[in-house]
Amino acid sequence: MITHDITAQFHSATRHVTAGTLVKDDHFSLFEAVGALEIGDPKMDSGCLEPGESLDQEFDVTKDILPEELIWLMDGLLNREEEDFTTQLFNRELLHKFAGESISQIAFEALIAVGESQINPQLKDAISARLGFRHEVLGMLMKHTNSEAPPSSHTTTMHQSLDAQQKSQPLSKPVSEAFSTKLQRRLASTVPPRPMVTVSMDQAWNFWHQMLDDCSNIFSVRQATHSQDLYIAYQIFAYSSPQPSTYPRALLQMFLTNENLVGSRIEPSYFLEEDIRSLTLPASQLLRVANGTYGRFCHGNQRVADTMQEFIDRFEHNFVNLYRALCLNSCRMRRTFCHALLEWDNLQAQVEELDAIIQEAVHEQPTPYLPGSPPTFSFSLSSWIYHHKLNVLQLTIQMGFELAIYAPHELAGMYWYLSSICDIHLSHLERISHFVTAKDTEVKRSKMTPAVKEKAIKECKDALDRLYKQYAWIKATQLLAGTMHGIFVVLQRYGVFVNQQPLYSSDMMRYEIRMKPFLGLSIPEPLSHDDSEREVQMQNIDTEEILDQVTGFSADAKKAWEEVSKTTWNMFPITNDVNHASVLTERRTADLKDCLKAAIAASLCVLSLKKVLKNDAWKEKAQKEARLPAPGVKGRWHRWWILPALPPV
């Protein structure tokens, strides 16, 4: 390869370029140029070195180190945790090559060697505790790969070991060159260098305590013996505070697919059928009762059998993915939900066609639903989908509050939207109940063998119980959302949390962006900006009337959450598990208590808003001082219910 030095020529040529103009390739736009990395700028150019600086790793792993330094290094290694770990290895090979057993063996041998060595006994204990801990953690991880829960005594030992390590931490001596950003600067090239994440040791110790507990507690989801209970169990962990870290969540995800069994219990296709049976299709011949193909059931009708097979094939993975989404971190969970909504919306339309095929083939008779309305069919499969879609929709809106996605002036609108989605969901559950009740009556009148009949009646009862339980929870959510909507509308009328008309956006465009995940849905039909504004702002109703209405809502909301708090997390029997007997119950109770607190705080808030109806001085004060407490801050009772902090009346 030959190159010619054109430095002088180039520089003298560029001097003739008029200032402010460019010599550029016709196909190259300035828009592209914005993305270029600037060489020599240490913020963008990861390869840029200070004079005398070298990119070589300065840490030599084979060098002898002091025992005090060893302690520091071992502690330093404990605080590394990343969600997208595999994508951030920077091409460094981890120790995949070594089998867990052999590392465990080395740790064990090192433990003996330290025991026999001639160092200061205090240091000896400190190093032994650290080695022993690694040995134990490895043991736990190896058990996990076989989906085995480590015994609780094991977890206790590890907690104690962590405490001992924390105590001896002051003995350590830093080796700062061991952890550096140089590695990422050398390999990550097209992105600007990222600052190194430093985690304090105190955070690291807490993190490990938390993770050990989560690793052990997460096995409690295996108590669930039914798809619905398993969903609740997954939700309890997904919304635990703090959310379990990446590893326990990965473990949770593993339970869904390990050995192709969901929850170490049931094949995905039966898992799906179990869920449908317990909601829209109890005592139905459309679903399989045991191993077998659809041909034997489905009223012996081949067309129906094929249709059912198609439905199950299409849905078994989508359904398990709803559970899998709950194992993600909250931001990603919400994003996955947004995608799932559109997918389920699309599938719902397709499954309505399958429902029509089944109606025709089994000669389903339409029954009148709602007085005065024309008779209608059950649409059992698409009804089941719609229920889950509405569920996901509700969670997606609620997680927006948790993740602080909505601007303060948007809260009125989002709480209104939440309550309207709950409204739609409640009517949908009533519609399902109507058809399940009809089925129940039919079963009770029919002539079956007593054993078959008893089972059919039980299935109808289970479905009705489940519908009731769902109804109670959504009703409570709807009432509280209605209260919150009222609170924020009134506050806006008082001039608090109002939209400061920004220069570069319009309400219409903001609405479109805010509602983007939902505007693509075919049902529930999205509202135009104007319609939504009318519903949200309630312009024809005066403030006093709104406050009276909301007082009623808030009282009902309190009762509804009390009602929900009385139910258990599970509807179906649970497996006997001594280690984790009450974990799920405790966490759910704590969460419901927070919801109840939020409901109580909401009713108090309504009361104070009533008192200041004509108090302009207070309003002026509130316009300046009103705040929305962030999660974890006093006054934020629950992640999904943002009660404003207002000046006292």
Added chain:
Amino acid sequence: MEQAEALSFLESLLGKTLHLTVLDGRLFTGIFKCTDNESNIILANSFEYRMPSKSAEQKAMAQAEATGKPAKADMTSRFVGLIVVPGNQIVKVELEESKFATSASATSAASALPIRTKS
């Protein structure tokens, strides 16, 4: 150089592969896309080449002395994509002569420098 001549010279370079040496010793090769009157240069599909570090050089020397055969210390290179090199950073501009003037030939750039034995 006349302005017209200067502009046509710069335009003739567009799409060709340039080698830019910067103040800290690194070399960038990439397709010339844009420049202005301060000699700020935008290169596309660029690669960064770095001279072997002191320790790598010493290692190679030691190896060469021990074995009596020529040893080499590799330049490290990596893809950096679209870059803008400020004119005041540029020490040297070189034009790569290529049969396929418009194609990126970054991969053909030297990635190893031979270091001779002292003897």
